[in-house]
Amino acid sequence: MKSYQGLADKWIKGSGEEYLDINPADKDHVLAKIRLYTKDEVKEAINKAVAKFDEWSRTPAPKRGSILLKAGELMEQEAQEFALLMTLEEGKTLKDSMFEVTRSYNLLKFYGALAFKISGKTLPSADPNTRIFTVKEPLGVVALITPWNFPLSIPVWKLAPALAAGNTAVIKPATKTPLMVAKLVEVLSKAGLPEGVVNLVVGKGSEVGDTIVSDDNIAAVSFTGSTEVGKRIYKLVGNKNRMTRIQLELGGKNALYVDKSADLTLAAELAVRGGFGLTGQSCTATSRLIINKDVYTQFKQRLLERVKKWRVGPGTEDVDMGPVVDEGQFKKDLEYIEYGKNVGAKLIYGGNIIPGKGYFLEPTIFEGVTSDMRLFKEEIFGPVLSVTEAKDLDEAIRLVNAVDYGHTAGIVASDIKAINEFVSRVEAGVIKVNKPTVGLELQAPFGGFKNSGATTWKEMGEDALEFYLKEKTVYEGW
Numbered sequence: 001m002k003s004y005q006g007l008a009d010k011w012i013k014g015s016g017e018e019y020l021d022i023n024p025a026d027k028d029h030v031l032a033k034i035r036l037y038t039k040d041e042v043k044e045a046i047n048k049a050v051a052k053f054d055e056w057s058r059t060p061a062p063k064r065g066s067i068l069l070k071a072g073e074l075m076e077q078e079a080q081e082f083a084l085l086m087t088l089e090e091g092k093t094l095k096d097s098m099f100e101v102t103r104s105y106n107l108l109k110f111y112g113a114l115a116f117k118i119s120g121k122t123l124p125s126a127d128p129n130t131r132i133f134t135v136k137e138p139l140g141v142v143a144l145i146t147p148w149n150f151p152l153s154i155p156v157w158k159l160a161p162a163l164a165a166g167n168t169a170v171i172k173p174a175t176k177t178p179l180m181v182a183k184l185v186e187v188l189s190k191a192g193l194p195e196g197v198v199n200l201v202v203g204k205g206s207e208v209g210d211t212i213v214s215d216d217n218i219a220a221v222s223f224t225g226s227t228e229v230g231k232r233i234y235k236l237v238g239n240k241n242r243m244t245r246i247q248l249e250l251g252g253k254n255a256l257y258v259d260k261s262a263d264l265t266l267a268a269e270l271a272v273r274g275g276f277g278l279t280g281q282s283c284t285a286t287s288r289l290i291i292n293k294d295v296y297t298q299f300k301q302r303l304l305e306r307v308k309k310w311r312v313g314p315g316t317e318d319v320d321m322g323p324v325v326d327e328g329q330f331k332k333d334l335e336y337i338e339y340g341k342n343v344g345a346k347l348i349y350g351g352n353i354i355p356g357k358g359y360f361l362e363p364t365i366f367e368g369v370t371s372d373m374r375l376f377k378e379e380i381f382g383p384v385l386s387v388t389e390a391k392d393l394d395e396a397i398r399l400v401n402a403v404d405y406g407h408t409a410g411i412v413a414s415d416i417k418a419i420n421e422f423v424s425r426v427e428a429g430v431i432k433v434n435k436p437t438v439g440l441e442l443q444a445p446f447g448g449f450k451n452s453g454a455t456t457w458k459e460m461g462e463d464a465l466e467f468y469l470k471e472k473t474v475y476e477g478w
């Protein structure tokens with residue numbers, strides 16, 4: 001069984017409680033024993049980032065960009081190793097891991113290149129002897145807190161623009177997936193990033209996370225994770241002595257609407273890929289299907305035909321879906337399945353544990369789910385899909401919007417009027433038309449509405465850089 005103890009010992013330097021990093025496809029496979037950081041060690045990490053800020057922020061932006069470009073090249077060379085570790089640590093299939101690794105090295109290159117064109121603007125002045133211009137400057141030390149489900153690409157899509165802009169960083173990945181970020185830090189170091197610019201800390205959110213967020217040396221917090229924790233961080237940041245910029249990307253309860261004008265084979269494919277790809281553990285996963293009553297029966301038949309071919313097993317094998325990430329999430333998924341059975345929703349597919357050494361669950365579908373049920377309203381974050389019938393487009397849009405979240409939403413249709421109506425009336429940060437709700441391109445801005453995000457700043461694309469820069473206006477007279 002492959003061990004990553006060497007990687008852990010080199011980059012994760014805590015001295016606190018021991019944590020076992022376990023392969024979710026095989027509970028007996030310990031990837032590494034990790035020592036979590038104490039609060040004092042977190043403070044040390046922040047102090048290192050503070051001490052390094054002057055040097056890094058004065059490093060010319062093209063030089064900073066070159067380091068990121070080099071890191072991207074090195075990650076590409078090691079792509080297979082990154083992907084294998086991702087599958088062993090998080091559980092997703094090797095194909096999905098490779099997709100995430102590819103996006104991650106492209107993100108490093110994208111922000112590496114953008115560092116060469118960080119720019120302000122020049123403006124006309126009412127005074128002929130004055131020139132007005134703006135310059136963009138880094139914020140200082142930024143705190144980056146990330147979840148386990150995209151254990152590499154989310155850290156990269158925060159870290160790369162933060163570094164390109166000239167900030168130093170403290171990064172805290174989810175405790176379930178620290179090795180992925182250790183490997184990222186290793187690649188950045190090999191690419192020439194000076195020590196202390198990025199400081200990895202690993203530990204429980206409630207201890208380590210709170211310590212980072214509350215520290216007055218932190219100029220900005222970028223957090224991706226659950227809505228519950230996001231709201232807590234929002235409050236903590238508001239109580240600080242210092243004004244701290246904050247970016248929050250949170251949970252989702254995404255719906256895919258199948259219109260009466262839809263290609264139903266495509267709709268079934270998108271429903272299964274969006275619902276069960278990545279084991280349903282994606283903030284953009286489809287967790288609600290809203291089906292127009294005119295096509296309900298035909299669609300259901302195609303959905304069941306498609307899901308029967310969906311293969312579950314260890315991500316290292318030729319399968320469509322790997323295990324659930326850990327015991328806690330596994331129990332949560334099972335509780336929701338029991339709840340669905342008890343509350344009167346009809347289980348039409350799956351619902352069972354798949355015996356084996358890992359946390360394997362069948363893809364699960366409930367129909368007859370009504371908008372007052374928890375299955376409809378709450379984020380499960382597992383392979384559990386609920387189906388609700390809508391009498392027409394109007395009712396479908398109302399149902400799509402009838403939750404507190406607004407991350408992504410999708411429509412399958414060929415009727416252009418229905419599509420445009422959906423796009424303009426649905427409250428979500430990303431809308432997909434005849435595409436799965438999952439899957440984002442790195443050059444496009446991304447961020448949720450309602451309880452899915454703070455809507456203040458976008459991630460990815462050129463927009464992401466703005467979160468990590470402040471603008472100074474200069475009036476230069478002569």
Ligand code: NAD
Nearest residue numbers: 146147148173174205206209210225226229249250251283
């Ligand atoms: P989580 O909220 O439990 O944890 C996210 C991170 O916050 C982890 O690093 C965790 O240790 C840390 N944390 C926990 N408590 C903290 C505290 N009090 N102070 C500071 N940090 C704290 O989420 P998770 O289980 O790791 O990830 C799943 C969640 O993330 C889902 O809700 C999913 O929808 C969401 N997510 C959102 C996006 C997005 O872009 N909107 C992307 C991926 C995942």
